[in-house]
Amino acid sequence: MNTIGHLFRVTTFGESHGGGVGVVVDGCPARLPLSEVDLQGELDRRRPGQSSITTPRNEDDRCRILSGVFEGRTLGSPIAIVVDNREPRADDYRPFANVFRPSHADYTYQAKYGFRSWQGGGRASARETIGRVAAGAIAKKLLARIGVVVLGWVDQVGALTATVDPTRVTLQEIESTPVRCPDPNVAQDMIAAIESVKNEGDSLGGIVGLVARNVPPGLGAPVFDKLQADLAKALMSVPAAKGFEVGSGFRSAVMRGSEHNDLFALEPTSPGGSLNPPMRVRTRSNRSGGIQGGISNGEAIVLRVAFKPTATIRKDQETVTADGHPTVLQARGRHDPCVVPRAVPVCEAMVACVLIDHYLRQRALDPGTVPDLGL
Secondary structure: OOEEOOOOEEEEEEOOOOOEEEEEEEOOOOOOEOOHHHHHHHHHHHOOOOOOOOOOOOOOOOEEEEEOEEOOEEOOOOEEEEEEOOOOOHHHHHHHOOEOOOOOOHHHHHHHHOOOOOOOOHHHOHHHHHHHHHHHHHHHHHHHOOOOEEEEEEEEEOOEEOOOOOOOOOHHHHOOOOOOOOOHHHHHHHHHHHHHHHHOOOOOOEEEEEEEEOOOOOOOEOOOEOHHHHHHHHHHOOOOEEEEEEOOHHHHHHOOHHHHOOOEEEEEOOOOOOOOOOEEEEEOOOOOOOEEOOEEOOOOEEEEEEEOOOOOOOOOEEEEEOOOOEEEEOOOOOOOOOOHHHHHHHHHHHHHHHHHHHHHHHHHHOHHHOOOOOO
16 A cells, blocks of 8 residues: 555655655664765655746755654664645645546545545645655665665657667766756757647656666565566556566567577676675676566666656546536646656656665575675
């Protein structure tokens, strides 16, 4: 429901126009250096009002750590983080209190619970992802201690597709434009396309690309907790996500086995104990996307997540009311014309949370097979 993870457990709380939103992270190892500054950088990447292609909602999203940290280090107890909602405009949504907005969660929440918050989507709002990003910042700090780096970028907006090498792309390249596309030949066209649909009162969808580098082999828990299955669950739980791929993804359906198979080879490595033998197994290609049999194989984990166009648009749309009458929706509120640029840090966070959870699970199963966090 509102919790994900086994040993690194993340529970988010709050609604889009309530008092605030946040997260409780349980299972973070003790002694990790952590401060609000560590979290704020990631939250700033997600916050609204970043540029002309995002929602104009004016929130600084300043976080407060309420528990689980003492003298700058984690205690091993639950870490509670909250972000106050400073500029809610619940009255913007009052005209829609009895109206089911097309492609929103209004009808389905009403059908499930018989009652819903009509103030900006409530729990279904993308503002809930603040807690995910804060948890992801903690997960990233832990992963960095074993050399794992998680990066996301905008791979596609509408029909515009970027060319990105997941093994080489850098955070600096990703953050060089407000659209978070590291391909300079396409980024400006993406920005223009988003601004164009915004002026028309419409919206666009797109695709987020992701890579996790230096992931140790052995992460994943077959058969039902395969690494790609947990990554899919985490990423498909992000608001507006509609599709997931790992490695070759849907392209593999038109390939032959002789084309798709990743051939193994031995590669020299520096000597040093069971975790670093003189030779290591590598694959000559990475169509598997770093995961085979539901377990990481040591190659880069490469993912893609498709997002639908933002459901709230300024065009009139036919719908029905909660009491069964046809009506025409004239939407109001503050919304992104394309959610994809701000979805990047959210997707990174979900990948990081899944990876650190599986790392801790493997560490508990057989500590000699994965590097130590050094805490």
